[in-house]
Amino acid sequence: MFPSAFDYVRAGSVAEAISILDGSEDAKLIAGGHSLLPLMKLRLAAPSTLVDIGRLSELSFIEDRGDHVAIGALTRHRDLETSAVLKQSVPILAHVAGEVGDPAVRHRGTIGGSIAHGDGASDLPAAVLALDATMVVRSASGERTVPAASFFKGFLETDLGQGEVLTEIRVPKVSGGWAYQKFNRRAQDWAIVGVAVVRNGSTRISLVNMGSTPLRASASENAINQGASIEEAARLASEGIDPPSDLNASADYRRHLASVLVRRALQEASA
Amino acid sequence: MQVTMTVNGKTVSRDVEPRTLLVHFLRDHVGLTGTNVGCDTSSCGACTVHVNGEAVKSCTMLAVQADGQEITTIEGLASAEGELHPMQKAFQENHGLQCGFCTPGMVMAATSFLKENPHPTEAEVRLGLEGNLCRCTGYHNIVKSVLAAAAAAGE
Ligand SMILES: Cc1cc2nc3c(=O)[nH]c(=O)nc-3n(C[C@H](O)[C@H](O)[C@H](O)COP(=O)(O)OP(=O)(O)OC[C@H]3O[C@@H](n4cnc5c(N)ncnc54)[C@H](O)[C@@H]3O)c2cc1C
Ligand code: FES
Ligand code: FES
Numbered sequence: 001m002f003p004s005a006f007d008y009v010r011a012g013s014v015a016e017a018i019s020i021l022d023g024s025e026d027a028k029l030i031a032g033g034h035s036l037l038p039l040m041k042l043r044l045a046a047p048s049t050l051v052d053i054g055r056l057s058e059l060s061f062i063e064d065r066g067d068h069v070a071i072g073a074l075t076r077h078r079d080l081e082t083s084a085v086l087k088q089s090v091p092i093l094a095h096v097a098g099e100v101g102d103p104a105v106r107h108r109g110t111i112g113g114s115i116a117h118g119d120g121a122s123d124l125p126a127a128v129l130a131l132d133a134t135m136v137v138r139s140a141s142g143e144r145t146v147p148a149a150s151f152f153k154g155f156l157e158t159d160l161g162q163g164e165v166l167t168e169i170r171v172p173k174v175s176g177g178w179a180y181q182k183f184n185r186r187a188q189d190w191a192i193v194g195v196a197v198v199r200n201g202s203t204r205i206s207l208v209n210m211g212s213t214p215l216r217a218s219a220s221e222n223a224i225n226q227g228a229s230i231e232e233a234a235r236l237a238s239e240g241i242d243p244p245s246d247l248n249a250s251a252d253y254r255r256h257l258a259s260v261l262v263r264r265a266l267q268e269a270s271a
Numbered sequence: 272m273q274v275t276m277t278v279n280g281k282t283v284s285r286d287v288e289p290r291t292l293l294v295h296f297l298r299d300h301v302g303l304t305g306t307n308v309g310c311d312t313s314s315c316g317a318c319t320v321h322v323n324g325e326a327v328k329s330c331t332m333l334a335v336q337a338d339g340q341e342i343t344t345i346e347g348l349a350s351a352e353g354e355l356h357p358m359q360k361a362f363q364e365n366h367g368l369q370c371g372f373c374t375p376g377m378v379m380a381a382t383s384f385l386k387e388n389p390h391p392t393e394a395e396v397r398l399g400l401e402g403n404l405c406r407c408t409g410y411h412n413i414v415k416s417v418l419a420a421a422a423a424a425g426e
Contacts (some may be wrong), residue, residue, distance in 0.1 A: 010338075038331065
């Protein structure tokens with residue numbers, strides 16, 4: 001299998017990437033290519049032009065900025081997984097990056113690509129949601145910031161417009177407990193359901209593969225933040241949420257898993 | 272598009288379509304057929320090569336993305352005199368292959384893994400190879416081979 005034909009341009013700067021995107025109706029950025037190329041090989045995506053930003057080393061960094069850590073969009077999963085700064089200040093993100101796919105996938109895939117792809121079954125989008133991270137987005141008209149809570153819009157759809165590049169992810173440091181529960185059946189697989197918990201003053205809980213985007217478990221969050229027990233809060237994990245049924249799990253089974261995993265994650269984050 | 276990269280220490284340059292996958296570039300354009308295509312969907316690891324020293328699934332990378340990079344394939348591991356790489360020897364000595372289809376990818380994944388973790392436990396080897404499938408299910412001896420190679424390197 002190979003993709004349908006396209007033009008290829010390697011961008012020398014973010015500004016160049018933006019100007020190529022602006023001049024085309026369906027040009028697409030490629031970072032690590034580990035979400036986009038599989039789609040293109042299946043001909044589920046067929047952009048006329050690929051703009052390769054994979055070599056923009058200025059977008060590959062992990063920086064301690066006092067109350068938060070700034071991460072360049074092109075930072076690879078492998079670099080997140082092994083980062084001393086993250087292990088110290090945002091350990092959940094280093095841990096979750098290490099749960100993505102397998103080592104070869106982590107050598108190529110980037111945090112920006114994972115977040116821009118916005119797959120509700122992916123690990124890192126749910127993690128940045130629980131972390132209440134901020135996305136930094138650049139376009140011809142300048143820079144804007146978008147909180148994770150309003151970034152993920154629908155199935156493989158985010159707040160990013162054509163002509164916009166995700167450049168940086170700003171992640172608040174974590175002072176309290178955290179946990180990531182990924183439930184799958186086979187090595188290197190995606191989560192059937194996953195749960196991220198971050199306790200930074202209040203508790204935030206996010207869910208993987210319980211909908212078309214990563215979701216907050218709002219009912220569980222409210223309960224635990226108002227003093228309910230872990231068991232009570234966990235029972236509410238899928239309240240107001242309509243999970244998908246697929247080959248791996250029925251919607252009912254996903255609801256059951258969500259409760260079990262929220263309970264385990266809250267216990268782990270409180271230990 | 273003209274692409275130029277170092278493959279197993281030699282500079283190679285070819286004119287290819289941008290949609291050419293690295294694995295097809297290596298097999299069909301450079302003639303190195305040691306790297307296999309198994310699943311063609313990024314799952315099995317049969318196509319694993321090193322890009323700048325790190326294991327990558329070459330069915331999920333474009334040749335144009337590898338322009339200017341250093342690629343090592345299974346053909347590049349043995350010495351010029353034909354002496355096998357310690358990992359290849361370990362696979363041979365520990366019966367780490369049956370049909371051999373997954374072996375080039377396994378060996379490339381395992382050598383990349385040992386660079387990152389030179390003294391792994393058995394559990395770490397299994398996790399380190401989770402992106403590589405063996406349909407003869409010879410996992411036990413594959414893991415044994417990698418542990419033997421790690422031990423030999425530590426001697
Ligand atoms: C075998 C396999 C297993 C996997 N398992 C998992 C898993 O268990 N969990 C998981 O979460 N993920 C998994 N993934 C996906 C992996 O994490 C991808 O690497 C990641 O989702 C995409 O990152 P990328 O850099 O490769 O993005 P690309 O594929 O290059 O791009 C993805 C999309 O984002 C856009 N884009 C990329 N960078 C930017 C940017 N800076 N600004 C704006 N738009 C951008 C592209 O245009 C494209 O639409 C797996 C992938 C494979 C192949
Ligand atoms: S052929 Fe590339 S991973 Fe299977
Ligand atoms: S030895 Fe046959 S597939 Fe692994």
